[in-house]
Amino acid sequence: MVALSAAAVLTIIVFASSHREAPLISNDPLADNTDLYAFRCPEDTNSIAIIANYIPFELPEGGPNYSSFGENIRYEIHVDNDAAVSGDEITYRFTFTKMNEDPTTFFNIRLGKENLKTSYVCERSTDGGATFQPIVTAGKVPPTNIGPRSIEGAAGLNKPYSQLVAEAITTASTGETIFCGPVDDPFFVDLGGIFDLGQTRKRDGVGSEKARDAVAGFNCHTISLKIPIRTLQKDNKSVSQAANILDGDFVIGVWASASRRKITTLRTDGQKPDVSGEWVQISRIGMPLTNEAVIPVGDKDRWNAGTPYETAREGTYAKYFVNPELALYMDDSKFGGAVPAMADLRIQTNSLGSYDFRNGAGGLYALLATNGGAGTALDSNAFGKILLQPASPRSVDLLPIFYTGVPNLPPYQLATGKNGNPLAVGKPFINNFLPVLGDMLRLNMATPVTPRTSADFSSLGLIQCAALGLTDPRFNASASLQWIPNMDGFPNGRRLEDDVTTIELQAVSGVVLAAIGLWYDDYTPGQSPVTPNLVKVLSYNAGPSKNDKPFSSTFPYQAQAHSGYEAGNNSPVGVRGSVAEDPMGLTPPAAFFMGTNAPNPFNGSTAMREMPRLQVRFPIHLHHRSMAAMPSG
Numbered sequence: 250m251v252a253l254s255a256a257a258v259l260t261i262i263v264f265a266s267s268h269r270e271a272p273l274i275s276n277d278p279l280a281d282n283t284d285l286y287a288f289r290c291p292e293d294t295n296s297i298a299i300i301a302n303y304i305p306f307e308l309p310e311g312g313p314n315y316s317s318f319g320e321n322i323r324y325e326i327h328v329d330n331d332a333a334v335s336g337d338e339i340t341y342r343f344t345f346t347k348m349n350e351d352p353t354t355f356f357n358i359r360l361g362k363e364n365l366k367t368s369y370v371c372e373r374s375t376d377g378g379a380t381f382q383p384i385v386t387a388g389k390v391p392p393t394n395i396g397p398r399s400i401e402g403a404a405g406l407n408k409p410y411s412q413l414v415a416e417a418i419t420t421a422s423t424g425e426t427i428f429c430g431p432v433d434d435p436f437f438v439d440l441g442g443i444f445d446l447g448q449t450r451k452r453d454g455v456g457s458e459k460a461r462d463a464v465a466g467f468n469c470h471t472i473s474l475k476i477p478i479r480t481l482q483k484d485n486k487s488v489s490q491a492a493n494i495l496d497g498d499f500v501i502g503v504w505a506s507a508s509r510r511k512i513t514t515l516r517t518d519g520q521k522p523d524v525s526g527e528w529v530q531i532s533r534i535g536m537p538l539t540n541e542a543v544i545p546v547g548d549k550d551r552w553n554a555g556t557p558y559e560t561a562r563e564g565t566y567a568k569y570f571v572n573p574e575l576a577l578y579m580d581d582s583k584f585g586g587a588v589p590a591m592a593d594l595r596i597q598t599n600s601l602g603s604y605d606f607r608n609g610a611g612g613l614y615a616l617l618a619t620n621g622g623a624g625t626a627l628d629s630n631a632f633g634k635i636l637l638q639p640a641s642p643r644s645v646d647l648l649p650i651f652y653t654g655v656p657n658l659p660p661y662q663l664a665t666g667k668n669g670n671p672l673a674v675g676k677p678f679i680n681n682f683l684p685v686l687g688d689m690l691r692l693n694m695a696t697p698v699t700p701r702t703s704a705d706f707s708s709l710g711l712i713q714c715a716a717l718g719l720t721d722p723r724f725n726a727s728a729s730l731q732w733i734p735n736m737d738g739f740p741n742g743r744r745l746e747d748d749v750t751t752i753e754l755q756a757v758s759g760v761v762l763a764a765i766g767l768w769y770d771d772y773t774p775g776q777s778p779v780t781p782n783l784v785k786v787l788s789y790n791a792g793p794s795k796n797d798k799p800f801s802s803t804f805p806y807q808a809q810a811h812s813g814y815e816a817g818n819n820s821p822v823g824v825r826g827s828v829a830e831d832p833m834g835l836t837p838p839a840a841f842f843m844g845t846n847a848p849n850p851f852n853g854s855t856a857m858r859e860m861p862r863l864q865v866r867f868p869i870h871l872h873h874r875s876m877a878a879m880p881s882g
Contacts, residue, residue: 270541271549274532278304279319280507282534283469284436287503287692287742290475292803294698295488296426297481300473300745300805301326301505301534307431307468310813313355315393317367318345318429318470321524322507326472329502329557330483332684336558338483340374342381343429343472345390358399358406363392369429371421384421391417391430393468396814410809418804426475426804433808434469435745435800437462439792442590443542443750447578449590449791460792466811472505473805478694491695494732495657495680502654502689504535504557530554535688536651536740537749543569543651557687563652564686570648571641572608575757580607593785594758600767601671601774605642606759612642625659625672632656635686646761649682650740654691656682663718664766666728669774671766676718676728679711681741692742699734701746701802708748708794710738712755715764716787720779745800745807750791760786 274281286300303324307316318324328339346369350362357364367390372381391413392399392406399405406413418428440463442450450460478488481501491499511526532553534540544552544566555562577583579594597606606612616622617637620629627633627645635653638644655661662675681691699706707713714735718724724733739747740756760783763769769782798808 271532271553272546273550274553277509277531278316280322280509280532281305282505282507282532283434284537285503285505285534285690285743286435286745287501287690288744289478289692289694289696289698289737289742290804291698291701293475295479296475296477297501297692297694298473298475298804298806299326299328299503300471300807302432302434302436302469302471303507304470305467306434306464307470308813308816309394309466309468309811310816312393312395312813313357314365315357315395315813316431316468316470317347317365317393318343318369318390320345320347320521322509323528324472325506325508326474327504327506328481329683329685329689330481330500334377336377338375338377339481340378340381341425341472341474342372342374343369345369345429356399357395358392360404361406363406366390366392371427373421373423384423384425385419385427388419388427388429389417393431394810394812396812398814400812410812414809424477424480428471428473428805430470431468431810432471432805433796433798433811434464434467435796435807436464437748437793437796438750439463442792447575447588447591449750449754451590452790452792452794462793462797465793465797466816468810471805471807473807475804481694488695493730494696494736495677495693495730496695497657497680497682497693499695500654500681500683500691500693502535502557502683502685502691504533504689506530506533506556530556535690537690537743538753539651539688542575542753543573545569545574557685557689560686563688566688567644567648567652567686568641570651571638571644573643573647573757575754576608576643579758582607591754591758593789594754595769595782595785596757596759597762597767597769599770600762601772604767606762606767607642609640610642611640613637613645614639614641622660622672626656626661627672632684646759647756650756650761651688652686654681654683655679655740660765662728663715663764664768664778665718665725667766669766673766674728675765676725677730678714678718678733678736679741690743691740696737696741697732699737703734705734706746707735707738708746708751709755710735710744710747710752711741712752712760712787714738715761719764746795748791748794751789751794754791755786755789758786758789 282303283305284302288298290296290298304316324343326341327337330338345367347365347367349364350366351359351364369388369390370383371385371388373384374381394400394410400410417430418426420426439450439460442448450458452460454460479485482499508528508530510524511529514523516522540549540552552566557563576596578588578591579585579596599605604613614637616627617629617633622628622633627636636645649655657677657680659674660671663678665676667673667675681693683691714733718733738744739749739752763783768778769780771780771782772778800806800808
């Protein structure tokens with residue numbers, strides 16, 4: 250072995266994180282839902298894209314047995330389009346099968362043959378899961394994007410990877426367009442900051458305080474569907490038949506899941522395990538980050554096993570939304586000083602001189618006793634008893650955002666036109682109300698698309714829509730319903746580009762309350778509501794604001810899977826480190842050091858490279874295992 254030393258101390262950088270949001274599912278990555286998206290297709294506005302991603306943090310170079318969909322797993326996408334009917338109205342079920350075309354080699358691809366070659370069957374149910382009909386029987390799954398010799402090369406599959414992806418896009422017998430396979434993981438988030446007690450880092454930070462996208466360079470596996478709106482709408486209406494751009498009859502709720510057989514028996518002959526028993530759900534996802542950052546660790550596995558329709562079970566989780574843990578770090582009377590990165594996020598404590606939305610406070614609950622919300626969604630004869638709960642201030646905003654959808658009723662309209670009364674009629678900007686008390690990603694399919702090339706397009710989704718509706722002369726001249734850019738953004742569905750981490754943290758800090766007229770504490774009646782506190786919240790960012798690769802303008806929209814040969818998470822050699830501060834407090838110029846493992850059966854020599862970020866000189870001393878000095882430079 251060759252030992253390496255330098256005048257500086259080298260700190261090895263370890264990259265290890267994932268979407269693994271619950272203890273049990275973290276041990277079963279093939280069944281782990283990572284993300285869910287639902288949006289109106291930008292290039293085909295008569296269709297909806299629903300994207301369910303699985304298998305967190307796939308290393309593109311993770312051979313020889315690369316990540317792929319699991320056998321003996323039911324992957325399902327569920328759609329609810331009618332709250333009056335119990336359960337799913339439409340369910341898509343996917344099951345996958347693998348086979349080896351050349352078991353005589355350890356390579357995954359060789360001479361036109363593929364090992365662990367994966368195919369799928371897709372079935373659809375339209376009767377609440379009572380029966381399923383196959384709509385794709387031999388779906389293709391592209392192989393992992395291993396590298397140029399395995400994919401494009403004559404000794405491999407002899408095709409561009411883009412062609413393999415195109416060949417795997419299938420039209421189902423019922424009209425849906427489907428793609429299943431590896432893609433670049435489209436999520437972007439600074440996991441290292443978020444899970445270090447919420448210390449999010451800024452995009453313009455310096456050194457260790459600069460945000461980094463922990464998901465960059467990793468792949469995942471996607472089940473992507475492009476579905477005609479007529480198929481998803483409860484009365485089979487086309488979008489041209491919508492009454493308006495917020496027509497409540499065009500709202501759908503979407504969630505995804507994965508299930509395994511109850512019993513797995515390992516075999517002593519090395520063959521695949523035997524599975525039997527009923528199917529048991531072990532993973533699900535609706536709204537992003539719910540189980541990851543809202544549900545506490547003691548309930549995470551239980552949450553994964555449930556459905557949005559189990560009212561009693563789902564109701565037990567409501568307490569985590571009406572008094573969210575994250576709000577404690579946005580409240581100076583609690584732990585507001587513990588997370589400096591959230592210093593600009595402060596919840597209203599005396600909005601309009603009356604209303605306190607800190608955890609455990611009254612919020613708008615006092616309205617219930619006198620039915621002060623009469624004629625609004627807060628009417629005690631409507632939804633007031635759900636939206637106005639004692640000592641649960643966020644039952645009025647976070648609970649509907651996550652658990653029922655938001656109706657186009659006062660007070661859930663912009664403050665534009667309200668003349669200082671948050672309960673008055675204002676400017677409509679959202680209606681994704683589907684009154685099933687459970688976690689789903691809700692989308693109004695009638696809401697027009699914001700062109701991705703528009704100067705108004707924003708990754709802040711409905712937050713930016715609200716800002717335009719309140720401040721932009723194009724949209725704040727009246728309280729009339731009109732299209733506002735980003736009405737189609739999260740939490741009205743979820744586009745690939747939406748920065749859901751920032752949006753959700755802004756929502757916890759009360760920005761939605763402010764948008765409907767419950768302004769921040771520094772607001773003075775008669776003055777502009779765009780106060781310093783509001784500006785701080787709107788200017789906040791949780792770090793990365795876009796994906797590491799550009800998205801596609803056509804289905805399946807996600808970026809092509811990273812090549813294992815060109816993988817960026819780990820260097821193409823075996824050691825990577827950075828110069829760090831030494832014990833004496835002397836910080837040498839930042840640099841990277843790389844060296845191959847030795848002995849290396851594929852190389853006849855050991856290569857080492859020092860890559861300084863600045864033009865500097867420092868010695869590198871090499872020692873043989875005999876400890877004899879080798880030439881230094």
